[in-house]
Amino acid sequence: MEEFSTDWPAIYLILFCGVGIILLSVGFLLGRLHAKKVGNRSASEFGNDAAILETVVEHAHEGLVMQDIYGRIEWSNPAYTRITGYSAEEIRGRQPQEFVLPPDKQLSSRELENFKFDLKKFSSGFKELIQNRRKNGELFWNQLTFAKVEGETEEKTRMIILCQDVTREVERFAELEETRKRLKYQAEHDELTGLATRAKITSFLQECLSRDHGKSRKVGVIQFDLDHFKEINDSHGHSAGDAVLRLVAGVLKSVLQEKGLVARVGGDEFLAVISDPDGPDQMESLVQQIFGDLDQPIMVERQRLKVAVSAGLVLAETENTSLAELINRADIALYAAKKAGRDRFSWYTDALGTAHRHRRMNMARLDQDLENNNLTLLMEPQYDLKQKQITGYEASAHWLHPSEGLVDPAKMLSAQEDSKRIAQIERFALQEGLSEIRRLREAANRPITLSVDLTGASVDNPRFGEQLVRLCEEAEIPVADLTIELNEQIVRFDEHDGLQCAIGRLSGTGCRIALDEVGGGRGGAGQLIRVNANLLKLSPWLVGDLESHTKKRHLTQSIVRLAEKFECKVMAIGVDRLEQLEILRDFGCHFIQGQLISGPLSAREAEIHLREFAM
Template sequence: MTEFLAEGPVQQLIFFLGTALTFLSVGYLRGRAAGGQSGRNDTSEFGNDAAILKLVVEHAHEGLVMQDIYGRIEWTNPAYSRITGYSAEEVRGRRPQEFVLVSENQLSAEEIENFKYDLTKFRSGVEELILNRRKNGELFWNQLTFAVVEGKTEEETKIILICRDVTSQVEHMKELEAVRSRLKHQAEHDDLTGVANRAKLTSFLQERVSAAAGPESLIGIVHVDLDHFKDINDSHGHCAGDTVLRHTADVLKSVMGDKGLVARIGGDEFVAVVSDPLGPEEMETIGKKILDGLAKPVKVDHQNLKVAGSVGLVLADGTKASSSELIHRADLALYAAKKSGRSQFAWYTDALGAAHRHKRMTMAQLDQDLENEALTLLFEPQYSLERQQIAGYEALPRWLHPSEGLVDPVRLLSLQEDGKSIAQIERFAVRTGIAEVKRLREAADANVFLSVNLTEASLRDPGFPALISQLCEENDLPAADIVIELDERIIRFDDADGVAWDLGRFSDIGCRIALDMFGSGHGGAGQLLHLKADGVKISPVLIDGVNHSAKQQQLVQSIVGLAGSLGLQVSAVGVDTPEQAALLKALGCSLVQGRVIGQPLSPREAEIHMREFVLQTH
């Protein structure tokens, strides 16, 4: 070994061992020079550079290999033997490809025999990470760094390999990568269903939009929402609901296959992105298959649950719409599907988009007017058939619509999305209505009452009863002259206790309660058992044509009789003719309102109307 190190190529090997060995040698010699005494011979105690190199290479952790241009090993250091398990004698004259390659990377005998380094492509500093096999069969990751020691001829050129066993580092990196992959998957996928989540959908759709190159780059969106999913949770529990959601995800994945991405974006809403759809026909086929798949019963705890959904479809040029715009269009298409009867699909159209933009502008104007309280309050008179005079007024808040004139702003809003605005409108009606009724009572010297329709938005507001009580006190108006009307459609038998408790807070301050739109087909007489009401208002559906229908007359008479037995006052809404008013009086109805009494009026008009009105008998 000493003789080998002393040969000419060793001096070149010193250079290619790198900066570390150079610093080691220089530092050692400088240290010896600084620590020596004057006149002392500062020759290294090892005698020469070859001795220093011999010490370094024999104790290095990295394996060192010298090969000829044909890859045959001419020399190795002890570390190489420790790494591979092969002694220097076992590998000298052989090529590494003969004994360290794993089976999947094994070369044929002919390829090994014909191997030769291509010096036109192979240069110093090249690195390679390769899976090798030790003599005992154990696998390890070998990081190779190559250096070329050019000789006078190509045949004299040597290839130096520095070998490092980096198995532990590679395994650690694999573990980190696995953790990163798992965390990335968790961050991008829904835990319950396993499909992508909203974040993954957004990034995927943005990539598709960015990759769109022209009008032929179509992107399809399928927006799916389960119909009446809340009923499944309420009736069968959240475990059943989770099963239905997983079923929905499986249906979408089965229909989509590898055509794109399926994502759950929240609750019971799913979105599928169809990559490169062929056209509207394929999109509709996907929509139909999804609806058919959802229609199949889902078995939960030995029960078959019926599931249905609505589907919104979008097909767009990826270069003309952003990812957020595509999702927005899918929302509108889904809404159109639900509005047209559910359990079907609907397309997004430009007309649908234009209508939504118009509605959005209208809602923006309404929001601004609500902030400025730019609303109008009309009074619809209620007439006492017994006393033959105006007995009270129903407060009707109105908003000046940009194109439709005065409208009921509550009907433009959604209780789920606009509850705060609805409560604000109803507060305006109560506050303005009480002030105007006080003025009317003083001007006409008549104790007229005020009826106000309230929705759940106000019924659930804990501060609303206190507001009414305060306004009544400030305006010297008895709380008993405030009638809280609520549509019978908001009363649910499975939630009667909650509504009854809410209404009880209004009763506690002295307000009267009336069940509005009674007999419209959305409720029943059983509601009167659950609610502590003071009156009922018969729906216009029953009043219209009551003079010509014996069945309607019998039904109205039954309602009047039932209400009377319960001590409830009966009003009728939508009374348009004197004949209807006369019949209702004969049937025992107490109050009527409608065109025969008067259209909704401004407070000033109501004052004049109260003084001059006489009910026509024919």
């Protein structure tokens, strides 16, 4: 318990209060010793001070004992009796070690016989915290403070010990220490997985970088991210998601913990620091082992789930490498792994870093242009095969890229990471598209419809339906003349509370719903059951070689017939040749869109094209 005597100021505040008692006691006991020398003297020689001293010592709350240099008790006050349970008569002439030590710490008879105070060690002011036992067997913590009374010889020297029962303080301290340790553990460990937190691993990485200052060593950082984790949560519930996180954490810990430290730094993000790795081969081997351990599907609540991760790796010298730079590099490498197809790992390279910096600059420019509404609207005409005229346009927002020219900015973005940007882009296409359609309707003096391709970034907003109706009212375009296109692969069968619910809210506004990219091999006909679609848009992949591909013709014809059963109309995208148009017309397709009519046009070009176009 030495830590109590060095690290706990609360006890010593109590001890300092007892210093005065010791001084008074020393004076009193010196008087007693002096009285033995001179025999019977008048009590008045000591004056009233002696009586006061005797009263203080006899009534002190702290125990006091006087021992010779061999530890034998010559005198004790009543407080010592209250603390230990032993009367002064029971202990006089005995050593405290005989009766106050717990059974597991008692001294042998030889040790008791050979005991003698080390007067250099047990000088005045020396303190010791020790566990003692009362006469009834109860254990307590005893804080001892020693004072040495010098005699004419060593044999005549006496030790006066102040004894304080500090059991409550020690127990309170132990409780506070336990609480401190628990709070520290909670701050440094993730509650769900038991792994370290971001703060803990950041501190560990900083320690790795600072160790052996001036000597360059290697440090490895691996950033992990679960692939399609949101789908697990959405499809199977958060309890299944938690089970997956615990499983992944267990695998990471078993493979990597002895090599460094692993932490959960986000919802489904993990970070590992490998202290002084052997080299890139070892790090790749560790990652491959993790991939292998996660390769088999796992059972969660009676369901088999496939778990996969992507990883970004960095190996660097500790000298002249900052903590923030290492973590940023690992994040860049992880992004590259995900972009390459997920379920794989990627190393950080200087080329990746350069590309990331360029992307960051481009995103900054895009954000500025989004803020200033500085995008370009393009409109692709849609041709009605029955009416034999252009009856609508698909509007899309484009951005002037610094090096690539006019591009679709949404294709540069991640649906999960850039949803706010995507929503801004889609709102621009919708708002500006409605404005241009109004102008084209006035110029043509006939109804013209608008189609806009949207994603969950817009549609998931519970207030999007209200915003859509308000935009149509402001543009004086009937909501029924607006078609919201949704890529068929984002409408999932098992999505009860996600996009499917949002589509239901959209349908309630009166706008039309189109399933885009049908027949592209990514979705299925089941969406027609889940989604009350008004229009199916055939994938360009399906339309591309209708003239020469028999199976594609059969599939196209089947989709058109199926659409009739569900009272849906069909539009073919990517129609570039008259031969394609004739096949589609024979199958009963209603609309076409593609180079045969025109590619995307600016608002001014669309007006001229609408006026002059003839098939």
